[in-house]
Structures are given as structure tokens and as C-alpha cells.
Amino acid sequence: MDGTLLNSTGRISSVNIKRINDSQIPFTLVSARAPMEMTEVIDKLHLNSPQIAFNGGLIFKKNKDDLEILADDPLDIGIVKKIINYITINFKDISCSCYDSNNWYSEKIDDGTRYETLLTGQIPKIVNYANLFTEGINIYKIMLIDFGKLKLKTLEQKLNSLNLNVSIKQTGLNYLEITNVKAKKSRGIKYIQDLENISKDEMAAFGDGHNDLPMFASVGTPIVMENALDEIKAYGKFITQTNDENGVAFGIEKYLEVN
Structure with missing residues (x-):
């Protein structure tokens, strides 16, 4: 689209x-x-x-x-937790969001979520991921947004090195999206x-x-x-x-x- x-x-x-x-x-x-x-x-x-x-x-x-x-x-929820924990520790400036079938979740409003809102007209639900992942929901996508192309490429390489058996795709200049390998x-x-x-x-x-x-x-x-x-x-x-x-x-x- x-x-x-x-x-x-x-x-x-x-x-x-x-x-x-x-x-x-x-x-x-x-x-x-x-x-x-x-x-x-x-x-x-x-x-x-x-x-x-x-x-x-x-x-x-x-x-x-x-x-x-x-x-x-959907993504395995254990893998979702590992990825988000890794990003939070090592790439804290990158905008990180998650999606189930009906909702967009983020822990904060930042440049990335504001940019996505402009494009889609949607507003994320602000949550604590630690609490969200105990509710038994299906997460289909992790969306990462950053406006420094080199940082996204570095993150993609680092995530691939973790061998988590997921699909990691750059879907635009500023987007890296993670889904089930299938x-x-x-x-x-x-x-x-x-x-x-x-x-x-x-x-x-x-x-x-x-x-x-x-x-x-x-x-x-x-x-x-x-x-x-x-x-x-x-x-x-x-x-x-x-x-x-x-x-x-x-x-x-x-x-x-x-x-």
C-alpha cells in the first residue's frame, strides 16, 4: 500500500x-x-x-x-520479549511498536509514532510492555522506526545475529518490521x-x-x-x-x- x-x-x-x-x-x-x-x-x-x-x-x-x-x-511471545528487551537496552532511541490484530501499542509517543500517525491516522495505545505480554494476546508485528538509515541497518544486522528465526524486513527508508518467519x-x-x-x-x-x-x-x-x-x-x-x-x-x- x-x-x-x-x-x-x-x-x-x-x-x-x-x-x-x-x-x-x-x-x-x-x-x-x-x-x-x-x-x-x-x-x-x-x-x-x-x-x-x-x-x-x-x-x-x-x-x-x-x-x-x-x-x-503470530510471533512467538517469548521472542517478542527478547527482541524488545534487546532494543530497549541497546537501541533505546529507536521507536518501537507492536501490533495485535486490532491494536497498535507503544510505550511512549516519540518521533516515530508521530510520523506513523500522520501517515495512517491511527494513534497508538500507550502501555507497559511487561504488563501487555502477560495478557495472552497475539503479536503479529514489531515495528521499528528511525530516521538515521545507518542505525536501522546496524540494528537489522544485530537482530539477525541473534538467530531468532523471525522475518526482519526493511519496508521503507525509515522502517524495520519484524514478523513470523512464515x-x-x-x-x-x-x-x-x-x-x-x-x-x-x-x-x-x-x-x-x-x-x-x-x-x-x-x-x-x-x-x-x-x-x-x-x-x-x-x-x-x-x-x-x-x-x-x-x-x-x-x-x-x-x-x-x-x-
């Missing part, structure tokens, strides 16, 4: 909405976002099919009043493929980031945004316009042969 369907202010344009709705193409959002950060777009696009959150860690349908979980792979966008694509009984060649995907690469390999028509890094563009069958130029709408019209 971010950097792809949504513009740089975190909003979906009326052009993208109209083109997607007019196309009649079955459409699934595949995102690192939490379900609550996806619902506004789901409603605007009138989607009633399965949607994919947390990079494939949660597959759900949004019903009128609730969330129907179709498949999920949480891959390709897993969500496979779920949709099996559900709809369609072939790889009948599927297309738009994306702009490293966490989109497994998804690109799962579809016949990977379409990369112009705003993506050159190393990501190498995986695209087509390059569409930027997310601020309605690249999804342009790609549907130009590359998917929809009239």
Missing part, C-alpha cells in the same frame, strides 16, 4: 479508486500494515474478498462490524490463488519495496513503481508511474489490458 497504492501523504487518490472500481478486477491489498490501517481503503474500494496484512502474517476479511481471521501466524506476501498470494483457483499467469501485483520481492515471484505480471529503488525495478515485468502519479491506475490501464 505505502509507496504503491497510497501517495506520499498516505492517502489513496480518487483516480486510483475510480480506475480500480471501474476495472472490475478482483483486487486484494497485500500490505505490511495492520488491518485497522487498511480498512479505510478497503471501504473506498468496496472490497469483500480476503485481504493480507502484516506481510502475510494475517489473512482476513473485513465484515460489517468485525474482522474475520482466515489464517494467521509471514511472506507470497504466502498470502498463494492463499488467494488456491481460493480463486487461478494460475500464476493470471495474477498481477504492484509493489515498490524489498518485502514485495516474494510477491513478484508469485505472479505472472509483476509491476514495479517508478519510485522504487533500481534494484527492485529489476524484478518488474513493467515499470509504472510513481505512487504520486496514480501509478496503479496507470498500470491497470496500460499493462493489464482493461478497457
Whole structure:
């Protein structure tokens, strides 16, 4: 969604909405976002099919009043505790948040949470993690935000050295996100493929980031945004316009042969 369907202010344009709705193409959002950060777009696009959150860690349908979980792979809570304890001790300046299926949690409001609020319109619940993790909830994602690129890269290397068997992905210049090792966008694509009984060649995907690469390999028509890094563009069958130029709408019209 971010950097792809949504513009740089975190909003979906009326052009993208109209083109997607007019196309009649079955459409699934595949995102690192939490379900609550996806619902506004789901409603605007009138989607009633399965949607994919947390990079494939949660597959759900949004019903009128609730969330129907179709498949999920939360993080092991013991691993969550280890990661957060490690960050608290060694990288205390990095913004650290957690998500369950319905809530965004943080221990404080900082530059990172303020930035995320601007993009998503959501506000975190301020909690004490030690108390939160005794309540038996499922945590699907740890989100780390920092505006110093080198520090995030260092943190990623340190976390990988702990051999915790989790997925650690940089999902933007300022984001590092940790999910279950099984949480891959390709897993969500496979779920949709099996559900709809369609072939790889009948599927297309738009994306702009490293966490989109497994998804690109799962579809016949990977379409990369112009705003993506050159190393990501190498995986695209087509390059569409930027997310601020309605690249999804342009790609549907130009590359998917929809009239």
C-alpha cells in the first residue's frame, strides 16, 4: 500500500479508486500494515474478498462490524520479549511498536509514532510492555522506526545475529518490521490463488519495496513503481508511474489490458 497504492501523504487518490472500481478486477491489498490501517481503503474500494496484512502474517476479511481471521501466524511471545528487551537496552532511541490484530501499542509517543500517525491516522495505545505480554494476546508485528538509515541497518544486522528465526524486513527508508518467519506476501498470494483457483499467469501485483520481492515471484505480471529503488525495478515485468502519479491506475490501464 505505502509507496504503491497510497501517495506520499498516505492517502489513496480518487483516480486510483475510480480506475480500480471501474476495472472490475478482483483486487486484494497485500500490505505490511495492520488491518485497522487498511480498512479505510478497503471501504473506498468496496472490497469483500480476503485481504493480507502484516506481510502475510494475517489473512482476513473485513465484515460489517468485525474482522474475520482466515489464517494467521503470530510471533512467538517469548521472542517478542527478547527482541524488545534487546532494543530497549541497546537501541533505546529507536521507536518501537507492536501490533495485535486490532491494536497498535507503544510505550511512549516519540518521533516515530508521530510520523506513523500522520501517515495512517491511527494513534497508538500507550502501555507497559511487561504488563501487555502477560495478557495472552497475539503479536503479529514489531515495528521499528528511525530516521538515521545507518542505525536501522546496524540494528537489522544485530537482530539477525541473534538467530531468532523471525522475518526482519526493511519496508521503507525509515522502517524495520519484524514478523513470523512464515509471514511472506507470497504466502498470502498463494492463499488467494488456491481460493480463486487461478494460475500464476493470471495474477498481477504492484509493489515498490524489498518485502514485495516474494510477491513478484508469485505472479505472472509483476509491476514495479517508478519510485522504487533500481534494484527492485529489476524484478518488474513493467515499470509504472510513481505512487504520486496514480501509478496503479496507470498500470491497470496500460499493462493489464482493461478497457
